[in-house]
Amino acid sequence: MEPSLASNKPDLARLVRELTRCGWYEAPLDILEGELYFRTFQGGQVAPCLRFGSEKGRHLLLIALEQVALSGEEELFPHFLNLAMETRMALAAARLLGQPDWFLFLTRESVELYRMPEEVCEQRAATEKEMEEELLPALAALAQGREGGISLGARHLPGAESLGGWIQHSTVQLAAALKAPTAAVERMLWKWILMLQVARRSEGSEALGGWGLTCERQEGRWTIAYDAVSATDDLCRALEAFDQSFATRLFAYESAEQTQWLRGIEESSLVDRLRAELLMQSQERFEPETIAWLFTDLAREQEGWRREVAGAEPIRQRFSHDGWTIFRPLVADVGRYGLTAALRDAERLAQVLGDHNLYIQQRRKNDPQGPLSQPDLFHQNPRGIGPGGELDDGLNYLYGEALRVAGVAPERQFGVGVTFLLKALALGAKMEWPFLGLDTLDRLFV
Numbered sequence: 020m021e022p023s024l025a026s027n028k029p030d031l032a033r034l035v036r037e038l039t040r041c042g043w044y045e046a047p048l049d050i051l052e053g054e055l056y057f058r059t060f061q062g063g064q065v066a067p068c069l070r071f072g073s074e075k076g077r078h079l080l081l082i083a084l085e086q087v088a089l090s091g092e093e094e095l096f097p098h099f100l101n102l103a104m105e106t107r108m109a110l111a112a113a114r115l116l117g118q119p120d121w122f123l124f125l126t127r128e129s130v131e132l133y134r135m136p137e138e139v140c141e142q143r144a145a146t147e148k149e150m151e152e153e154l155l156p157a158l159a160a161l162a163q164g165r166e167g168g169i170s171l172g173a174r175h176l177p178g179a180e181s182l183g184g185w186i187q188h189s190t191v192q193l194a195a196a197l198k199a200p201t202a203a204v205e206r207m208l209w210k211w212i213l214m215l216q217v218a219r220r221s222e223g224s225e226a227l228g229g230w231g232l233t234c235e236r237q238e239g240r241w242t243i244a245y246d247a248v249s250a251t252d253d254l255c256r257a258l259e260a261f262d263q264s265f266a267t268r269l270f271a272y273e274s275a276e277q278t279q280w281l282r283g284i285e286e287s288s289l290v291d292r293l294r295a296e297l298l299m300q301s302q303e304r305f306e307p308e309t310i311a312w313l314f315t316d317l318a319r320e321q322e323g324w325r326r327e328v329a330g331a332e333p334i335r336q337r338f339s340h341d342g343w344t345i346f347r348p349l350v351a352d353v354g355r356y357g358l359t360a361a362l363r364d365a366e367r368l369a370q371v372l373g374d375h376n377l378y379i380q381q382r383r384k385n386d387p388q389g390p391l392s393q394p395d396l397f398h399q400n401p402r403g404i405g406p407g408g409e410l411d412d413g414l415n416y417l418y419g420e421a422l423r424v425a426g427v428a429p430e431r432q433f434g435v436g437v438t439f440l441l442k443a444l445a446l447g448a449k450m451e452w453p454f455l456g457l458d459t460l461d462r463l464f465v
Contacts (some may be wrong), residue, residue, distance in 0.1 A: 024117055029065055031083045034125060037155055038071055042162030043079060051116055052280050057436035058244035061087055070117055075164030080119035082109045086089055089128045096454050099185035100299040104245060105300045112139055112234050114244045115224035119159060130154060138302040172219060178304040179312035189293055196289055197280040206270055207258065209437055211297060214257040214307055217264055221454035231294060233395045250291040266458035269436045307442040314434025315358040323360030334371050343404045345420050350465065354426020361424060362442050368422055369446045370441040377412040400461060413452035414443045419459030427464055436460055
């Protein structure tokens with residue numbers, strides 16, 4: 020019988036040596052000097068934290084909670100979860116403090132390797148054999164910039180099924196406790212998902228506050244903790260903030276009523292548990308390409324794949340503009356080619372807009388007295404274009420001016436709209452566009 024890592028596990032010193040042999044070198048960050056301290060449900064734990072780099076410019080963060088045993092699949096799976104709370108705390112701290120490409124988590128019984136920021140667990144070694152034959156070779160490949168040994172294939176459908184199960188189960192439970200319509204309760208859950216993404220995508224980490232997780236510098240070291248008691252207050256604030264962050268007819272401004280509902284069950288542990296379970300989902304489950312599978316069907320997606328293989332028309336053939344004046348927006352046909360094809364088109368278009376804005380910035384930097392673009396006399400102030408003629412609100416310009424979505428039946432608009440809200444937050448993080456609130460979603464639909 021193969022010895023488990025619990026009885027024959029590598030200590031931190033050995034793991035550091037193995038990383039060095041695999042081609043990683045220590046790359047300290049000033050912000051990470053010293054140890055981390057985790058206040059977990061298994062007691063306070065001092066956690067060494069080390070940052071490594073590779074010659075290929077990749078970074079890996081290692082956190083060691085060697086005395087903590089994580090919840091197993093048999094505990095998480097029935098609740099549609101895939102992360103222990105201690106893992107969530109470590110991932111949130113890693114994103115906030117180190118922003119690594121890869122995260123290595125050493126606990127009492129295993130070593131786990133996560134791809135960031137998606138939080139995909141690519142490798143888990145619970146035995147010495149798994150360590151030697153799977154994890155260490157993968158780490159050596161990553162140090163050389165080769166990710167072929169790591170499975171990066173599509174996992175979106177299983178993640179969508181699991182998250183969908185959690186939403187359905189939680190909706191039924193919460194609606195019964197609140198004595199509220201299930202449709203309104205489900206919309207409330209989606210508001211929380213969207214606001215969690217605002218915290219992660221535009222603010223950097225949910226550990227900055229509002230989700231029970233804290234990561235603060237105390238007495239010379241970073242302390243990571245989770246406060247379950249604050250759940251009702253925090254989730255009420257998230258509902259109130261939603262209306263300032265997103266304006267769309269898909270959500271009927273129910274936040275005030277929903278807040279009253281939550282206050283009515285403030286003494287219950289249900290809200291605390293729901294927030295904890297929301298955090299105990301990996302980020303990959305909230306990616307727009309995963310969420311899309313909750314609101315699309317295989318037949319349409321197959322048509323989109325066929326079109327992609329045959330060669331989708333270039334953006335320039337489907338998108339007509341002069342400067343920032345749009346003559347013909349890019350139209351994504353969800354009814355024909357599916358939702359994930361529309362998300363790919365949105366990403367390509369965002370890249371076109373980003374490149375165009377970079378060109379304008381460089382031209383003005385090199386020739387400050389050069390000619391300015393002629394404004395459209397019939398549409399002089401496109402949404403998202405600043406007075407200097409540069410893109411200053413890329414998300415609202417993308418959805419309000421440049422992109423349209425066709426073929427969406429009225430009953431499917433909610434799901435498509437939620438997916439595009441999540442896509443906006445993902446694109447904002449990728450393109451480094453500021454999130455100034457999004458109020459142009461409804462203009463997408465034609």
